[in-house]
Amino acid sequence: MANPIYTRLQGTAQRLIAKYGQAGTVTRISEPDPIEGGDPVPTPYEATLVPMAYSAQEIDGTxxxxxxxxxxxxxxxxxIEPKPGDLVSASGKTFRVIKADPNNYDGLTNVVFIVQGRIAP
Structure with a gap:
């Protein structure tokens, strides 16, 4: 059973992101069939998100x-749960997910997904 505190935190995060955030997409690129081949298939998922720049102290260059x-x-x-390799569209730019944290403290409730995005080539 989910812990009620995490369910409330999830609701709070959702309200704040809806109020201050924007619409975007998280796109998962499926690998081609290993036998049949083909092209990778992108599947976009609508999301509500808030992109924020890292502070100068957090930028370490590595x-x-x-x-x-x-x-x-x-x-x-x-x-879906965002994972490294996914693409996130925000603020008119596309970012590749480098790291992803579901903030899942009880193993059941994803409170908010926090991802590190890098401009996709």
Whole structure:
């Protein structure tokens, strides 16, 4: 059973992201069939998110680069859990997910997804 505190935190995160955030997409690229081949298939998922720049103290030049964004994605209604390699569209730009944190403290409730995004080539 989900802990009620995490369910409330999830609701709070969803309300704040809906109020201050924007519509975006998280796109998962499926690998081609290993036998039949073909092209990778992108599948977009609608999301509500807030992109935020990292502070100068957080940018270390190795793990976090200048231009990377910390993107808060509402877990409510998102059909997938973002993972490295996914693409996130926000503020008219496309970011590749480098790291993803579901903020899942009880093992059941994803409170909010926080991902590190890097401009996709």
């Amino acid at each position: 793990e976090i680069l200048s231009g990377d964004m910390q993107i808060y994605i509402s877990s409510v209604g998102l059909a």
